Amino acid sequence: MPREHLLKVGVSGVRGVVGEFLTPALACAIGQAFGAYVGGGRVVVGRDTRASGEMLQHAVTCGLLAAGCEVTDVGVLPTPTIQMFIPAARATGGLALTASHNPPEYNALKFFNARGLFFNNYERSELLDLWHQSEFRQATNEEIRAVRCDYDTPPRLHVERVLKHIDVERVRARRFRVALDAVNGAGSVLSCRFLRKSLNCDLHAIAVDPSQPFPRVAEPRPDTLGQLAELVRRERCEIGFAQDPDGDRLAVCDETGRVLDNDDVLALAADDVLERMPGDVVVNLTTSSVMDDVAAWYGCKVHRTPVVEANVVEKMQAVGAVFGGEGANGGIIFPAVHLCRDSYTAMAFLLDRMARTGATVSALLSRLPRYFRESDTLPFAHGRMGSVIQALEASFPDARADRSDGVKLMLAEGWIHVRPSNTEPLVRLSAEARTEEGLAVLCRRARHVLES
């Protein structure tokens, strides 16, 4: 029987299908464990636009108050906005109720420390120990603090942070024609204000009503953004942006209505950042080799980590990286704004580069080396991973292997990455090559091993 992970207590928080699985009692207990873990003090709580968000926020708030925390409710906001507000508010931590790009029946609790960073593995397992132990700090009536609301400071702070790193006047002067699809997510209101008011764009927006359900698949990928592409063509926009429900990921559409590979978006942003401030780059193992090429142009080093934002962020801290991200997932991490994935930084940098160079998106893209990519999922029992890794390595004897997340096999003509999904009983297969034929050969050989 296939095991569906309807509730997953994992690397990026506690995620599940709301109702039978992710229950208010569970959210409350985790809230209380979190409050005990950060030792009271102020905790920032916000959410994306999912229908279950309000309910879960009340449950988490109940648990935090019961642990003696003071709660600052920031309402519906993008995850990066919530994250960077945490240190500014002198909070001891923060929680976001968002399942990011997952379908609407899902929601999740994401945990942040006092610096506004995702909990690392050690923080997370300590929190889970407290939760499993279920001996929470119980505040008395005298120790129960208030809930305060602040819906305005976090977005103001976020926009100020981002704009510090671009030439705002140059962008404003161009009055770019921009298309936006905010998936009716947490970025809906802020993105319109940011593009219209802060950057003086001539904005053509769809799906910017946070009270409505997601009108498309929540994950912004080339195959889910047909409406954005159409909008770009119809309104003759110079660029199109698509966000995910919590506003950390960004997909981009060029002036012809072609949605870029997220790997290429990351590379365009890296090209811009490294030109201005060279330094180390951190990406995950599945990110395209185009990142190595771009970094090489500026003599910069690329570090690779297992998949999941928290791993990238941890490594970025360790090496003092100037830039990072996860290629296929979209969204860039620029630590000078905040050590988190942020679609606003990505939008600002792309517009700034267009203003500075005068080039179109497709012209900027043509600068990048071309790769052919494929990704796929195969049903899989995770218990077999060890033998699959051995078989793959045996069938590619010339490859350089990296076993830090499943296995990545690097060959002269390209690479293959096979890893178990963090959320479902699947393996994810990604491959990249310089030629279409090379890609087909790599994939065929890998599938042969996986299916035997």
Place this chain on the structure above:
Amino acid sequence: MRRDVPRSLRISQVGLRGVIGAGLTATHVLDFATAFGTFLESAGPVIIGRDPRASGVMIRHGVIAGLLACGHDVIDLGVVSTPIVQHAIRRLDASGGVSIGASHNSAEWNALKFFGPQGTYLSTAEAGELLDIYHLKKFHLVDWDRIGKLKTDSSALDLYLDELAGAFDFTALKRFKVVVDCCNGTSSLILRRMNERFGFSFILLNEKIEGVSFAHEPSTTERTVALQLAPLMRPLNADAGFLFDADSDRVAIATNEGVAVSEEMTLPVLADHQLSIGRGTLVITNLSTTALIDEVAGARGGKVVRVPVGRQAAMDALASFPAAEIAIAGEGTGAVMPPQFRFVYDGIAAMLSILTMLEERGRTLAELVAAYPRYSILKGQVPLISQRIPALLMDLQARYSDGVANVTDGLRVDWPGRWFHVRVSQTEPAVRIICEQRGQPPQALFDALVEHVRRFA
């Protein structure tokens, strides 16, 4: 049960009550709210309100989460009295309501009270079902797209006052000079609004809405009335003094002469008024209520129906008699159901009824109270040892076999002009001992009972 384990949580048919942190936790709140959301059948919204305790904020979030998760919309009235929640349930065709607050307990306590679609407390059977759902923990959590929405409503106080204004002659009543000890509770908000909106001149003590340090325990006992309210009556030359518990369902009286009156008097005085009007003959109360009610009812041709303590039992009784035969219902705690609104124990309405009596009878409050024979009641409690309760009750019954025994809720024994009631509390882990005598306090009997119960504990 070991005696050294501090117990402050009580989950029973009357709901749940406990000291926050030490007994009543967020987990209990979430589970009970979700059980209630599962229990409610109709699709209407659920009304919630709370008293000013700091922990009420925490509980509010838990209750909202549990109800939304079961697919109910929630209408939050904020800090309001329990009667305001009950009125709103009827007005808004809600499927039920929750009042968060520990009424007469000190600030560290909190509790949840649950109401059905008529705005009434649950009946015994309904409360039992709710408790079963809570214990089973199989809740009806809805899918993501059917989760409820939260709304707030700040009009509930004014709409409640409109209903009171329709039932009482505000123009006549506002001439009285009334002093009120609000005990830092919700009555302060109601009476302040009555001053503003209708020109009443309530003088309010402890009117600050306070979450942590109440000026004193918000209980309606004679002792509490004597603390601050009674001594101010003469200096202020007031006509009447009242004290409300935190959620304003109970009321106690101080006379214009500065005498603190037992909360037991509220029901007999109002029963007398209602029976004299001649609508209905039955007075529904519990076994722990003063015997003065029997004497007052007898003089007016009424009859007292006594049921076990707890509002569920009163709800059962109210449903078991034709409405036209019921004159009034209430408790010795100072909680009385006004005949105009026979679904809600309401201290504010009880106060207005007493003022109406003063108006109609043209007498002072001291004269009004003095017209009734004096009864003296003593109340005490002893920690509970459950396994010894049956033996204790049998022993007491044998020891006091010369009286008339009633065993429907613990043991009540009656003699002419004297009675006692020993029972297990539904809200605290304690045995309650109540003893009353016409005239002087029955101190010797009370002391003997307490001593006896203590020996069993």
